Amino acid sequence: MSERKPPSGESLYRGPSKAPRDKRERERDRASQPRPSQAHAEPPPREPREHREPRAPLRERLAEAAPVALSEQRLYGFNACMAVFGKRPEALRKVWLLQARIPKLKPVIEYCVKHRIGYTVVEATDLEKLSGSAHHEGVVFSVLPVAELSLAAWLRTLARGPQLAIWLDGVGNPHNLGAILRSAAHFGAAGVLLPQGAQALSGAAARVAEGGAEAVPLVRLGRSDEAIAQLQAAGFQLAATVVRGGQALYAATLPDRFVLVMGAEQMGVAPELAQALSLRLIVPGSGKVESLNVSVATAVFLGEWWRQHATSVG
Template sequence: MPPREGGGHGGGHGTPPGRGNDELRLYGLNAVLALFERRPQALRKLYLAEAMIPRLQPLLKWCVANRVGYRVVEEGDLNKLAATTHHEGVVADVLRAPMLELANWLDGLPADKPVLALWLDGVGNPHNFGAILRSAAHFGVAGLLLPPGATLALSGAAARVAEGGAEAVPLVRLPELPQAMAQLRQAGFGLAATLVEGGDNLFASTLPARLVYVMGAEGEGMDRDLAQDCDLQVSIPGSGAVESLNVASATAVLLSHWYSQVGDARKASR
């Protein structure tokens, strides 16, 4: 069994290190394990409950080998560190993944192959954001596009809800609206506005292989001018028993419809 405290920098019994804007406090088992699998060098400090030692042996050994500090702490300490009881026995201070510029993201995409992306126009709730990330990872979304000036950023709550999806889907910063649309269309993308009502029936629509779904805010929905500038306007039909799906549920439906049309062809082309 590893010692109750180990690793290199950040060890000792003092208060947790301060975190700047480039750091994030992650919590939740799948969120931390996904970070370890994809970006272990981003780990700065690990806190865990004693019961998690067997499950996290590979991570603890990596911490020792790479002089990253870890501490075994009590449940109450984890609650304070995460500011929630929903930490699943592990909390980590990590460096944020850098946000990509649109041009760089486009340059890294496979040429002439199906690609799906999400443009988040005003989504702000961290739990919705986390649920969107989880669905996006499941359906192979290549990026989440955020408009200039967007305040949305990955939080510990969003990463936990995403269950590892936050590490699978990069965040992309868009330029101003006309330039963003021009760059996306030049790269072969169609843009589909997602409307609560008034759009074409999603399930009767044929979607382009390279598609950006533009998602509106939780309360106000999509900006109407932006919707009209898109190539398609789609709505999800339903029984009418409720006004609409929330943005996270709607996203899962939208992604699954594209995947049912294009996903199998994309897998076959790999």
């Protein structure tokens, strides 16, 4: 005898033909009817655990979960990070560090806990991913960048008497900028002047500066001719550094209020800018190489200005 199956959606038990149906039978019939939301589509079955896509490695999840906001930048290198924490702790937004760095970064961690700032202990490969460099020295900070000053605002901050500043004309290499900032801090420079279009301070430059980026203000210039006029009105004399045709540094008496204009590698100071300045200086040497690296030459000039004016610098 063949088994008859009821049409889809109907109860398996109907009872005698045209017999009255009790309450339980009617409830079974209603339960077997598809709900309106299920009539058209059913959710896809969940994949077995062994077939699911594995989670991305921690370093990839860190980079995706912690994007750098436009108003923030990532700094790395122990001295660079600690300089920010020492001078601008309120700029701190996030910290990543190695387990081995916890003892030296204990004040930072305590500050993070107190102010509800996130910090994460990660591996060296994670820090390399976060910083984009193998030279992270065990720590990466996400911070608000240091604010640049306008020339007029910077001039208002200066005291009377000897003052030293460096004007960078086309110096874009972050390692050169960082090394110049380090030398500028060492020799007590009052500011580093950046022309229009020059790149802002990067994490790489801050690391090389070893804390100098927090010690020396960055000043954004406008038009060169207007900047020269403003500086001269504030009592500064400007000197262009050249490879040949200038006065030997050690034979020159450097002015008390002095702006040293340094040019990019190979290119030097732009000719129109050099021509607008009355003083041109060279670093004398053996002549076996054409010139020094721009950061090394800057340190030589700054060191000589310091030697001549150290007793009068506050």
